[in-house]
Amino acid sequence: MMEYSKKNGDRAPVASKPLKVAPHGLESDIGSKVEVEINGKAYKVPIGMTILDACKKQNIHIPTLCYHEDLCLAGVCRICVVEVEGMRSLQAACTYPITNRMKIKTSSEQVRKARRHVIDLLLSEHYGECYSCHRNGNCELQKLSKEYGVDSYRFGHVIERRHNVDHSSYSVVRDMDKCVLCKRCVRTCIDLQEVGVLESTNRGYDTTITTFNDLPLAEVICINCGQCINRCPTAALRANDPSHFIWEAIDNPKKHVVCQTAPSPRAAIGEEFGLAPGHSMTKQLNTALRMIGFDRVFDTNFAADLTIMEEGTELLLRLKRSLVNGDKSVHLPQFTSCSPGWVKYIEHFYPEYLDYLSSCKSPQQMFGSLLKTFYAEEHNIDPAEIVTVAIMPCSAKKFECNRPEMTASGFKDVDFGLTTRELAQMIREAGLRLPELPPSNFDDPFGEASGAGLIFGATGGVMEAALRTAYELVTGRTVPFENLNIEACRGMEGIKQASVLLTGLKPEWAFLEGVNLKFMIAHGTANAKKVMEMLKAGELADFHFIEIMGCPGGCIGGGGQPIPTSGEIRKLRAKAIYEEDAGLPIRKSHENPNVNYIYEKFLTDGPCGHKSHKLLHTHYVKRGKYIV
Amino acid sequence: MPIINNKELFPTDYNDRILIEALKKTPQDIIYEIRESGLKGRGGAGFPTGTKWNLASAAVAEKKFVVCNADEGEPGTFKDRVLLTDYLPMVIDGITLGGRAIGAQKGYIYLRGEYRYMLGRLENYIAQMISENRLGNNILGTGFDFTIEIRLGAGAYICGEESALIESMEGHRGEARNRPPFPVNRGYFCYPTIVNNVETFASVAVIISKGADWFKSFGTSKSPGKKLLSVSGDCRKPGVYEVPFGINVKELLKLVDARKTKAVQIGGASGYCLPRSQFDRTISFEDASTGGSVIIFNQTRDMLSVLKNFQEFFVEESCGQCTPCRVGNKKLLDGVEKIEQGECSISYIRELMDLGRSMQMASKCGLGQSAPNSFISIVTHFENEIFSSR
Incomplete structure (x- = not known):
């Protein structure tokens, strides 16, 4: 039987695979339309589509947590449960396919109660307070709590840490006290990226997400891509933030702090300031970086x-x-x-x-070694006093700049890799509103x-x-x-x-x-x-x-x-x-x-x-x- | 330890020559006979076996599989162990007939880790069956190929849930799958698969040999046939009993010679606790349904510690994937401990009962959906006892 899984290259268990089904396995029926009733109104919906997708199309909101459109399905958080007439229990909208003329209620008393219970249960196991959290303001659990009017910890709250924060990796920090066990990271790693560093371990209440043998992330085959961070609904996964050291360098008058910006952060950072995706902020960003205090602003594109x-x-x-x-x-x-x-x-x-x-x-690394050689020579700056910061869309760049072989200049070629998110935080901290800043150009000699x-x-x-x-x-x-x-x-x-x-x-x-x-x-x-x-x-x-x-x-x-x-x-x-x-x-x-x-x-x-x-x-x- | 009382459904003199007769029947005839008999799944959920087999039979695929669920993990049940020990020919024939019915060439017995001691015996028996050509290629000249392999579980309760069992067989963590698709369409390695309880397969062998009408002469109209019960707890004659569906609790207690009974837990940890006032309820799918477990508590028992025991079981045995089951059971256990310490308000217990109902509604699989049953029934029926004694 192993040939089957090899042939398909599947590594994720079927438990979390999207499987389209038609009634009685008639695959030919998938895609043909059927009339369903959602909250009392009739809609024509393709057979095989999930309740969640069908509702999205009709602009009917169903809350989700473990669901992520890039990932295979888990159906584990149970926040998206809906009532399907004739079914004894509630069904997860994210996984339940429409197979016949069904009557669905997305907000009955039973549904609201169950959702509120799910949120209360998650909060009862969730450590910490929102205001000291990296994802404050961009947390899906926080959003759900607001949506469902949570005003107390009905089933208690965790006030002491139960796990150590894993800071071992240059790129990814894991804080399992914030984990809600939605398994998005597991599915990202094994299914989206086919790396497979993270998996659930233990059973029942003791279930946690961990690495092989519970080793620190730096000691397993993590490739530092950070895709798990992008999909984590809470702050259980985050990038290893060096901004403290960058502020320190900026505030030190002896240091010549230069930065290079990659094109992708420029194309995305607007999102951190409320802009719709797809607005390039290249020139505003140059202004912001100078106002933050970088001595030179260069373009990685060079x-x-x-x-x-x-x-x-x-x-x-x-x-x-x-x-x-x-x-x-x-x-x-x-x-x-x-x-x-x-x-x-x-x-x-x-x-x-x-x-x-x-x-x-x-x-990034070519630039770093040129900055501490060619640039230092041309401008007569002691390379030991140059601090190079690379603004990157990437968590793996943090690992890359720390590779021992990346010291061709005789120094650490790139001192810090800073992600788009971390830079946005620095800009906010500097009191700047990026989209409103005047545009400016890159500095020479690497400006064009x-x-x-x-x-x-x-x-x-x-x-x-x-x-x-x-x-x-x-x-x-x-x-x-x-x-x-x-x-x-x-x-x-x-x-x-x-x-x-x-x-x-x-x-x-x-x-x-x-x-x-x-x-x-x-x-x-x-x-x-x-x-x-x-x-x-x-x-x-x-x-x-x-x-x-x-x-x-x-x-x-x-x-x-x-x-x-x-x-x-x-x-x-x-x-x-x-x-x-x-x-x-x-x-x-x-x-x-x-x-x-x-x-x-x-x-x-x-x-x-x-x-x-x-x-x-x-x-x-x-x-x-x-x-x- | 054989079955204690009358053995009509599971005769000790089972004639294992029925297989050749049965294999001469067409798959449709076998399914028809099982549907006619009204046999419902004996593992506890009670899904009509004939319907399940018919769905798997109708599914189009290059391979199909039969899985015998011998992960007998429900606290208080041990009837499958007896079947696998003393009535093995019936079980194996039932599995083979399942393969014939749906068009599978391979069957598996998923044996719970704690039953590892049986492994040698089971394998020897299967080897003997193969040497007698009662398994293998072209069985008894009927042109039907079928073999059975044994897979060992590792002791997880969740692996008794059919989709988690399949995940486990595939080498993954035992976690329930999203349904639909059901295993009859996408089961073991995504091939159509029927998963049935040991007792279901054994019943099939008897139904095929004696006929659906004979089977239906026992039991009630909605629960035809007879059922094996594993009776344990405060009674003089614990053991495995073969009883017709429809027997009420009082009659059962008499049969097993239980005295001064305070409560009966029907269906194991995931079942319901019946107080004295409900002893006229009947053992059947339409009333007090059980996969086989009956646990008797007499008046000396403290119902709170009974509840705590069940609740601890679920905190440990939840697979941990869905929120209501993973966290909910812990909150229920915390509540029980609070009661123990005299620190629980009635209003918080009401809150937990409400939580229990949400767990029943919103959990992903049967385990989570039935986990709060003990809590809800014991708190409902024994609230005075639980609170007055603290």
Whole structure:
């Protein structure tokens, strides 16, 4: 029987799988419509749709807690129970499918009582007070309590800690005293990301969510993607917040505090200030960061452009070695290495394939090492006094900047990784209202960046940026797509693939003449796993370049982004990024004057040269599934 | 320890040659006979067996499975143990007929961890059945292939719930699934699966050999047939009894020679506690329903400590996934402890009774929905005793 689960690649138990059913198992009936009565009104609803989805469509509100639209179903919190006529007990709207002409009541006396009981029971086990909580104001349990008018702790309240807070990880902090056992993190980890670090343990009242052998998070195979944080309804999971140290550096006049902002936080931070998703705040953010006290505000996109130069050159070199020299030891396809979640995933799960990974550091780390070398030299600043802060959509970036190999400058290249949420908190603390701030530009010398660097934020962006440059490099012509928009790279499909035929090449690239450059894009480690299994099976032998991002949607869906997240929100954030790209004067990495400047002045032996190898490239750790 | 009283339904001289006759019947005939008999699930829920089998039979799939639920975990029941020990041929034949009826080639016995001592005997018996071609390929020349494998539980009460049992068999944590889909459509590894109690399968074997009409001559119209009861507690003759449905509590107490009885817990920890005033109620699906457990308490027993015992059981045995069951049972236990210490107000008890009713309505599976039954019935019927003695 094991073949069955292997064949389907399923790791989540069926207990939490969405299963569509029709009456008596007639699958053909799924989708045909049936009339149901909801709160006394008749509606036509497709068979197989859950009560919750049907009610959402009709704008009938049903409270939820364990339900999350990105995840498989659990049906465990029981807050969404509704009355179905003829059923002895109440049914969870999130899991109960409409299978026939049913009569549903979403707010009867029995339903309200049960929901209130569920909230009271959860509160009776929930430690702490709202005003000392990281999720104050953005907590789903708090929201429910308000919705149902909770005015006392009917069944008591926990006033003393029962668990230790796990601060071991650079990225994710676990505070099980805040856990409501909705299992969203478990489902995120095992089903959405297929990593499987978290699971319930013990039974009954003693049930807790824990790691393998109850080990600290830093000692298990957590990839630090933080997707669990994005989906946690309470403050049981949060990012490891360094803002205290950043304030300290800012307040210290001796320190030269510089920051770089990635495109994804800019596309999402507005949400923290009440804006609808999809509003880019790039220029307002620059103003805010200066007002907070950062000495220089730089654009990570500059380093993204640099990444394209390095990674693109690396790819072309691999191709040359393979096609011209016939070198069999060359590893193709080349995988991108910008996403630290993905990098740790491959280190743990496919350590034998690390040679396929580009040796390029991520833009964050490239930037960090240049700030403490090139920038320090040019401006005559002691690198020991420079504090570099990377504003990222990502919790894994916190781990990445703490990797021991990330000290090429002789110092810790990036001192702190700060998430979008944490930055928003700093901005609020500084008394600023971001959307109302006047716009301002980035600081030079890393101020100007191309749209290619910008679109790194969305899944497919790295590939699109690389193609814009690589194609032009070898053919001398721009990519054959309208307005440089390579649609094949865009969209939220889990795995995308496409190809570009290389013809009419410049003489020095003639060895690529007629090569059909095949590339693939995947986001979320569940999709990465599929790609790696294809690689293992030898199905990717004719592919050249593969972009993988650890988080669903790419960086815009990163573990440091504003909560909540959903497919729709991620789409809107991506749209904001693509719109910003379309409006920029420079949209190809190799046309970024600052990039050219740095190769002239500092990295004088060119992309993938000796100096850039020292500063901009790295190596990986074969971690395996044991702790390294 | 065999069944104590008259053995019509479960005869000690069960003729195991009925299998070959039975396998000559079409699956439809077997299901028809079971539906006609009105047999309802003996594990406690009382779902009509024929209907369940018919649904599984109608489901279209490349594989189907039969699972015998031998996770006899309800406190106070031990009748499945007797069946598996002394009446094994009937159980195995029943499982085989289940396979024939729904078109399955594989059956499983999910044996509770505490019954591990039976494992060798069961496996030997199955091996013997295979060597006699009463299991295996082309059974007795009928062209029907069927084998049975044994799976061991690890002692969790929740794994007696059919979907949690299937999760456990698949190697996952024992947790109830969302339903629908029901196991008859998506069960073991998502294939159509019937999960029935040991006694149900044993009953099937007898019904097929003696006919539905004979079976229906016992019991009541809504609860046909006879039922095994595991009787324990304050009585002179505890043990497993075969009684027709419709017998009332008083008659049962006489049968087992119980004296000065104060209360009877029908259906184990998840059942109801009946006080003296309700001893004319009948054991049947339409009245006092039980999966087999009958626990008798005489006048020396303290009902609060009885309740506390049941409540502690649920706090530990809830699977812990849904809120009402996981936290609710703890709150009920806290309440019981408060009463013990004389610190519980009547109004808080009312609050907890209300909570109990919400647990019955809102819990995910049968365990959570029935967990407050003891609390509600004992507090309702013995409120004076519980409070006056503190």
